[in-house]
Amino acid sequence: EVQLLESGGGLVQPGGSLRLSCAASGFTFSSYAMSWARQAPGKGLEWVSTIGGSGDTTYYADSVKGRFTISRDNAKHTLYLQMNNLRAEDTAVYYCGKGLELLHWGQGTLVAVSS
Amino acid sequence: QSVLTQPPSASGTPGQRVTISCSGSRSNIGSNGVNWYQQLPGPAPKLLIYGDNKRPSGVPDRFSGSKSGTSASLAISGLQSEDEADYYCAAWDDSLNGQVFGGGTKLTVL
Numbered sequence: 001e002v003q004l005l006e007s008g009g010g011l012v013q014p015g016g017s018l019r020l021s022c023a024a025s026g027f028t029f030s031s032y033a034m035s036w037a038r039q040a041p042g043k044g045l046e047w048v049s050t051i052g053g054s055g056d057t058t059y060y061a062d063s064v065k066g067r068f069t070i071s072r073d074n075a076k077h078t079l080y081l082q083m084n085n086l087r088a089e090d091t092a093v094y095y096c097g098k099g100l101e102l103l104h105w106g107q108g109t110l111v112a113v114s115s
Numbered sequence: 116q117s118v119l120t121q122p123p124s125a126s127g128t129p130g131q132r133v134t135i136s137c138s139g140s141r142s143n144i145g146s147n148g149v150n151w152y153q154q155l156p157g158p159a160p161k162l163l164i165y166g167d168n169k170r171p172s173g174v175p176d177r178f179s180g181s182k183s184g185t186s187a188s189l190a191i192s193g194l195q196s197e198d199e200a201d202y203y204c205a206a207w208d209d210s211l212n213g214q215v216f217g218g219g220t221k222l223t224v225l
Contacts, residue, residue: 044201047213101165102150102152
């Protein structure tokens with residue numbers, strides 16, 4: 001059974017940093033691209049970033065480019081999202097997903113950016 | 116403003132067939148597969164349809180997807196009360212080099 005478990009969310013001040021993690025199990029992690037998506041309170045879904053299976057290809061939404069960095073550790077079956085220079089508009093539940101198509105989703109972790 | 120356009124709401128009665136549309140452009144729906152997600156109140160979204168019309172295992176065949184040109188549709192037949200949820204379409208966009216979502220459609224079962 002595919003399981004994705006996000007962690008690392010919390011309250012941070014504008015301009016601050018957070019690193020999200022997503023522990024994956026139940027599938028061959030290195031064989032799949034992995035993605036992050038987010039959902040601001042009361043809003044729709046927004047794709048954030050995708051990384052290829054080997055980690056050498058990355059894609060970012062324009063809204064986070066230059067501030068967020070996606071990475072992965074295939075030995076630890078873990079996906080990461082380093083978020084720097086956070087803004088109020090980054091407040092959202094962040095989900096990790098299997099594949100570009102987000103075949104499976106984690107339960108999400110809440111990031112709140114506020115002073 | 117979302118790159119993919121969906122109606123904000125849709126409704127139907129139990130047993131009815133409902134369709135939800137998703138309009139895009141040549142760089143996204145016109146060039147790549149469309150995925151549909153269901154988000155029930157509370158839980159994380161769930162993939163319903165991928166690659167325009169394929170269902171992951173476990174998704175009932177009441178749900179079907181189709182595409183024509185730069186538009187796609189999700190059809191739900193034999194509508195049930197548990198289908199009341201938000202539905203989102205998504206596709207890769209070759210111009211933006213990223214995934215784009217529709218704004219979501221809230222389906223109400225009357």
